[in-house]
Amino acid sequence: MEILILGLLLFIGLHLIPTLPTLKAGMLQSLGENRYKAMFAILAALALILIIVGYAKAPGEPRFFNSFIGARHGAPLAMVISFILLAAANMKGHIRAWVKHPMLLGVGIWALVHLLANGHEKATILFSAFLAFVVIDLISVLRRGSYKPFEPALKYDVIAVVSGLLLALLVMTFHRQLMGVAVVPWGR
Structure with a gap:
């Protein structure tokens, strides 16, 4: 640990x-x-x-809490949204212009859904740490006003949505091999 x-x-x-x-x-x-x-x-x-x-x-144990069934069932959709936000973070598209800080929001969604879907000590430490980081960093960027406006282009949103969706599906498909837990029926 x-x-x-x-x-x-x-x-x-x-x-x-x-x-x-x-x-x-x-x-x-x-x-x-x-x-x-x-x-x-x-x-x-x-x-x-x-x-x-x-x-x-x-170690996988102890468990701090039982996982929330809604988080386990909602995780695939939450991960698609998270990966799209992560993909949009460095592209000058409408998603980034609207959300302002899509990487922080994407990491926050990833951390929160994984925190609630697990419950083991090591998972609680990992995902709580990232969630705390997101909150602290988001407060800081909002306070510092560290957003630079730009002229968004739709092509970047299309790239972010397609690449985020494909990457999310790829990770979900191989989640069992990568993390030891199948998260979708077709997962290997």
């Missing part, structure tokens, strides 16, 4: 740096933009590896 927690602290800590503009500005000034980005990418990749390894090694 310690590896999982270490990975979460590193990953979320890194991603919360922008919520502290003075700290980020100081790091950019001392490291330079390219070294800051390289360090961020390397540490984020290391953190993801620690999260994956830590989650895989953590």
Whole structure:
């Protein structure tokens, strides 16, 4: 469990740096933009590896609560929406223009539905941490007004919807192989 927690602290800590503009500005000034980005990418990749390894090694028990049946049944639809939002996050489409921060919303939906659909200690720690991160970061971006307006184009919405849907279906199909739990009837 310690590896999982270490990975979460590193990953979320890194991603919360922008919520502290003075700290980020100081790091950019001392490291330079390219070294800051390289360090961020390397540490984020290391953190993801620690999260994956830590989650895989953590025991499946104890259970903190019974999973919510509505979350289990609604998860496939929630994941399609989440993947579409994640795909739209870096595209200049109407989805991003309307939602403003689709990546945060997509991660929040993913974390909430997985938190409610599980109930095991390791899942509760993982998904609660990401949900807390989303709330903190969303408050920060709204307070800082860190949204840059742009002229949206419909083609990016089409790309986001198609790619998000395809990726969601792919992940659901292979969820048993990836995570050990089948989430759809056709899952392998």
